[in-house]
Amino acid sequence: xxxxxxxxxxxxxxxxxxxxxxxxxxxxxxxxxxxxxxxxxxxxxxxxxxxxxxxxxxxxxxxxxxxxxxxxxxxxxxxxxxxxxxxxxxxxxxxxxxxxxxxxxxxxxxxxxxxxxxxxxxxxxxxxxxxxxxxxxxxxxxxxxxxxxxxxxxxxxxxxxxxxxxxxxxxxxxxxxxxxxxxxxxxxxxxxxxxxxxxxxxxxxxxxxxxxxxxxxxxxxxxxxxxxxxxxxxxxxxxxxxxxxxxxxxxxxxxxxxxxxxxxxxxxxxxxxxxxxxxxxxxxxxxxxxxxxxxxxxxxxxxxxxxxxxxxxxxxxxxxxxxxxxxxxxxxxxxxxxxxxxxxxxxxxxxxxxxxxxxxxxxxxxxxxxxxxxxxxxxxxxxxxxxxxxxxxxxxxxxxxxxxxxxxxxxxxxxxxxxxxxxxxxxxxxxxxxxxxxxxxxxxxxxxxxxxxxxxxxxxxxxxxxxxxxxxxxxxxxxxxxxxxxxxx
Amino acid sequence: xxxxxxxxxxxxxxxxxxxxxxxxxxxxxxxxxxxxxxxxxxxxxxxxxxxxxxxxxxxxxxxxxxxxxxxxxxxxxxxxxxxxxxxxxxxxxxxxxxxxxxxxxxxxxxxxxxxxxxxxxxxxxxxxxxxxxxxxxxxxxxxxxxxxxxxxxxxxxxxxxxxxxxxxxxxxxxxxxxxxxxxxxxxxxxxxxxxxxxxxxxxxxxxxxxxxxxxxxxxxxxxxxxxxxxxxxxxxxxxxxxxxxxxxxxxxxxxxxxxxxxxxxxxxxxxxxxxxxxxxxxxxxxx
Numbered sequence: 001x002x003x004x005x006x007x008x009x010x011x012x013x014x015x016x017x018x019x020x021x022x023x024x025x026x027x028x029x030x031x032x033x034x035x036x037x038x039x040x041x042x043x044x045x046x047x048x049x050x051x052x053x054x055x056x057x058x059x060x061x062x063x064x065x066x067x068x069x070x071x072x073x074x075x076x077x078x079x080x081x082x083x084x085x086x087x088x089x090x091x092x093x094x095x096x097x098x099x100x101x102x103x104x105x106x107x108x109x110x111x112x113x114x115x116x117x118x119x120x121x122x123x124x125x126x127x128x129x130x131x132x133x134x135x136x137x138x139x140x141x142x143x144x145x146x147x148x149x150x151x152x153x154x155x156x157x158x159x160x161x162x163x164x165x166x167x168x169x170x171x172x173x174x175x176x177x178x179x180x181x182x183x184x185x186x187x188x189x190x191x192x193x194x195x196x197x198x199x200x201x202x203x204x205x206x207x208x209x210x211x212x213x214x215x216x217x218x219x220x221x222x223x224x225x226x227x228x229x230x231x232x233x234x235x236x237x238x239x240x241x242x243x244x245x246x247x248x249x250x251x252x253x254x255x256x257x258x259x260x261x262x263x264x265x266x267x268x269x270x271x272x273x274x275x276x277x278x279x280x281x282x283x284x285x286x287x288x289x290x291x292x293x294x295x296x297x298x299x300x301x302x303x304x305x306x307x308x309x310x311x312x313x314x315x316x317x318x319x320x321x322x323x324x325x326x327x328x329x330x331x332x333x334x335x336x337x338x339x340x341x342x343x344x345x346x347x348x349x350x351x352x353x354x355x356x357x358x359x360x361x362x363x364x365x366x367x368x369x370x371x372x373x374x375x376x377x378x379x380x381x382x383x384x385x386x387x388x389x390x391x392x393x394x395x396x397x398x399x400x401x402x403x404x405x406x407x408x409x410x411x412x413x414x415x416x417x418x419x420x421x422x423x424x425x426x427x428x429x430x431x432x433x434x435x436x437x438x439x440x441x442x443x444x445x446x447x448x449x450x451x452x453x454x455x456x457x458x459x460x461x462x463x464x465x466x467x468x469x470x471x472x473x474x475x476x477x478x479x480x481x482x483x484x485x486x487x488x489x
Numbered sequence: 490x491x492x493x494x495x496x497x498x499x500x501x502x503x504x505x506x507x508x509x510x511x512x513x514x515x516x517x518x519x520x521x522x523x524x525x526x527x528x529x530x531x532x533x534x535x536x537x538x539x540x541x542x543x544x545x546x547x548x549x550x551x552x553x554x555x556x557x558x559x560x561x562x563x564x565x566x567x568x569x570x571x572x573x574x575x576x577x578x579x580x581x582x583x584x585x586x587x588x589x590x591x592x593x594x595x596x597x598x599x600x601x602x603x604x605x606x607x608x609x610x611x612x613x614x615x616x617x618x619x620x621x622x623x624x625x626x627x628x629x630x631x632x633x634x635x636x637x638x639x640x641x642x643x644x645x646x647x648x649x650x651x652x653x654x655x656x657x658x659x660x661x662x663x664x665x666x667x668x669x670x671x672x673x674x675x676x677x678x679x680x681x682x683x684x685x686x687x688x689x690x691x692x693x694x695x696x697x698x699x700x701x702x703x704x705x706x707x708x709x710x711x712x713x714x715x716x717x718x719x720x721x722x723x724x725x726x727x728x729x730x731x732x733x734x735x736x737x738x739x740x741x742x743x744x745x746x747x748x749x750x751x752x753x754x755x756x757x758x759x760x761x762x763x764x765x766x767x768x769x770x771x772x773x774x775x776x
Contacts, residue, residue: 137624153759154616155757155758156759248739251739252736252737252739253736255732255733255735255736255739256733256736258732259728259729259730259731259732259733259735259736260725260726260728260729260732260733267739269739424738439772443768443770444634444768447637448768449766449767449768449769450768450769450770450771451768451769451770451771452770452771453770453771453772454772454773455627455771455772455773458623458625458627458771460621460623460624460625460629462621462622462623462624462629463621463623463629463631463769463771464621464631464767464769465769466767468636468766469716469738469739470738470739471739472739473739473741475767478619478621478631478769479619480631480767488759
C-alpha cells in the first residue's frame with residue numbers, strides 16, 4: 001500500500017520555502033586595493049572605506065579610497081597604454097582580449113551574480129538572469145567591432161579619443177562597467193573607471209578577470225572612492241573624455257566642469273518615463289509590464305516607468321489588478337531565488353524614497369502599499385502606488401529612484417502625449433495597445449531615447465540606450481555606442 | 490528728367506515668417522569697408538530671441554513630421570530661389586568687401602550646398618537607422634529624430650555660405666532654428682531671409698536675428714526651451730560660456746571652430762547627425 005500523502009489544503013495561503021543561493025563558492029577579499037597599471041596598489045593615503053550588504057547592514061569588505069594622486073597615477077597608466085601598443089594594436093588582436101574577457105565572465109557568472117546581489121541588494125534572479133548575462137554579452141558584442149570600425153561610419157575613418165574617465169552608478173554595477181569599458185576598448189581607448197562607492201565589489205572582481213585575461217597594464221584602471229574621486233577624474237587635465245551615468249544634477253555639474261576644456265563627454269542621466277496603457281491593451285500582460293517597469297530592481301532604474309498613464313475606461317480594472325499582483329511580490333533576502341524585490345541600495349536612498357512618499361502624501365496623493373512584511377534588518381521599501389496625483393506634483397515630476405509609481409489617467413491620445421512629454425526628462429517610455437498604428441504614433445510622439453511597446457525594461461548590447469533632453473546625451477550600446485569613443489576623420 | 494533717387498532697403502529681422510524690426514528699437518550702424526555706404530541694422534534683443542524661440546517651437550511639430558521628400562524639395566527650392574537672386578547677393582557680398590570673383594564663388598558654393606543637403610534630407614535616415622539583432626524575440630529598431638529647437642551662432646567671417654552651411658543640415662534633420670547672423674557682414678544674411686520666405690519654408694522653421702554676439706550669446710545658450718546650441722567661432726571664452734550654460738537644461742553644444750565653409754570637406758551627413766537623437770523601439774514578436 002502506498003503511504004498516505006500529506007493533505008493538500010487549497011483553501012489556505014501557500015508560502016514559498018526559502019531557497020537561498022549558496023555563498024560558499026565566492027571569494028570576497030577582506031580588503032581591496034586600487035587597480036592601477038595592471039596591479040592592485042595601496043591607496044596613496046592608506047585610507048579604506050567599508051562596503052556593506054544593504055540586506056543585512058553587515059560589512060562585506062574594505063575598499064581603497066582613491067585620492068587625486070591615485071587618479072593621477074591611473075590616468076598616467078592609461079595614457080602610457082594609449083601611447084603604447086594598445087591603440088596601435090591590430091583591431092583583431094584587440095578584439096581577442098575583449099572576447100576573452102567576455103568568456104571569463106561567463107565562466108565566473110555565478111560568483112559575479114552572488115557578489116552583485118550581496119553588495120547591491122538586487123534579487124539573485126535579476127543579477128543571475130539579467131545583469132551578468134548582459135555583461136558578458138556586452139563584451140562579446142563590442143569585441144567583434146574592434147576590427148570592423150571602418151564599416152561603422154561610412155565615409156569616415158576612426159581614431160581613438162585617448163583616455164576615457166568613466167563614472168558609474170550603483171543600480172547595475174557590473175553592467176554599467178561593461179557598458180563603459182567594452183566600447184572604449186573596442187575603439188582602442190584606455191580607461192579609468194570609478195564604480196559607485198556602495199557597489200565596488202564586482203568591478204574589483206572584474207579587475208581580477210582583466211589580469212587573468214592578460215590585458216596590457218594600464219588599459220583599464222579601476223579605482224574606488226566617492227564623489228571626490230569622481231571629481232578628480234573629471235578635472236584631470238589629461239583625461240580626454242568623460243562617460244558618466246548617474247543623476248541629472250551631477251551630469252550638469254560635469255558639463256560645467258568640462259566646459260571650455262575640449263573634453264568630450266557622454267551622459268546617461270535621470271528619467272521619469274511615461275508608461276501608457278490604452279484601453280485596447282492586453283490587460284494582464286500590461287499589468288505584468290507595469291510591475292516590471294517600476295518594481296524591477298527595486299525601482300532603482302533610470303529608465304523605470306515611474307509615471308503610469310492609464311486610459312480612463314480601464315483605470316479601475318488596471319489598478320485593482322495591479323494591487324492584487326503587488327500582494328504576491330516577495331520582498332526579502334536578495335540571495336533567495338524566489339525573491340522579487342530585494343533591498344534598497346543604501347540608507348541614503350531609502351531616506352530619499354521615504355522623503356518623496358511623505359511629500360507626495362502632503363501634496364494630496366493617496367498611497368497604496370503591498371502588505372508584505374519587511375525584514376527588520378537592512379534597508380527595505382514596500383512597492384508603492386500613488387493615485388490622486390497630477391502633473392504638478394513633485395512625485396510626478398521628479399525622479400525618486402525607488403519602487404514608487406505615480407498613476408494618472410487620460411482620455412485622448414493628444415492628452416496623453418502632451419502629459420508624457422511635459423517633463424524635463426526624456427530617457428524612455430512605454431506604450432501598451434493591440435493596435436500597431438497606435439504604437440508607431442505614440443512611440444514617435446514620445447520624446448525619449450528608448451520606447452518599449454507592449455514590453456518594458458528590456459536591454460541588449462546591440463540596442464542603443466540613452467536620452468533626449470535632460471536625460472543626457474550620447475548613446476550606449478549598438479553601433480551608436482561606438483561614436484562617443486572615436487574621432488571621425 | 491531729373492536724377493532718380495534710389496530706394497534704400499530697410500534691413501530687418503526674420504521671426505516666425507515675418508520681418509519685424511527689433512522690439513527694442515535699437516540699431517547698429519553698419520558701414521561697408523570702403524566707407525561708402527551705411528545701413529542701420531537691427532540690434533536684436535533678448536526679447537527678439539525669446540520670440541524667435543516661441544516661433545521655432547511652434548513650427549517644430551509640423552516641420553519635424555513633414556515627409557523627408559517634402560523637406561528635401563523645400564531645401565531644393567531655397568537653392569532655386571537663391572540662384573534667381575544672384576545679382577542681389579553679388580552686390581551685397583561685394584559691398585561687404587568681397588571681390589567679384591570671391592562673391593561669385595561664394596554664391597555658387599552656397600547654392601550647391603543647399604542642393605547637396607536637399608539630397609541628404611531623405612537619405613541620412615537610412616544611413617543612421619538600423620534594425621538591431623537583439624538576443625530575444627523582439628523587433629528592435631533605431632532611427633533618428635531631430636533634437637528640437639536649435640539656437641545657432643553663425644560664422645562671423647562668412648555671411649552667406651557660412652549661414653547656409655549651418656542652417657541647411659539643421660533643418661534637413663527636421664529641427665527648427667534661430668540663427669544669429671554675422672556681426673561683421675550682416676547684409677546678405679538678412680537678404681537670405683527673403684529667399685527663405687519665397688521657398689515654402691514654413692514660418693518659424695528658420696528665424697534670423699542680427700545684433701551683437703557678446704550681448705546675445707548668453708541668451709542663446711541659457712534659454713530653457715532650446716535643445717541644442719551651435720557655435721561657430723574660436724573664442725575660448727565664448728566656447729566656455731556656451732558649454733557652461735548648456736548645462737542648465739542639458740543642451741547639446743556643437744562647436745565649429747575654424748571650418749572653412751567654402752571647402753567641400755566641411756559638409757556631410759555627420760553635420761546633420763550633430764543635431765539628431767536616436768530613438769530605439771522594442772516590440773515583442775509573437776501572437
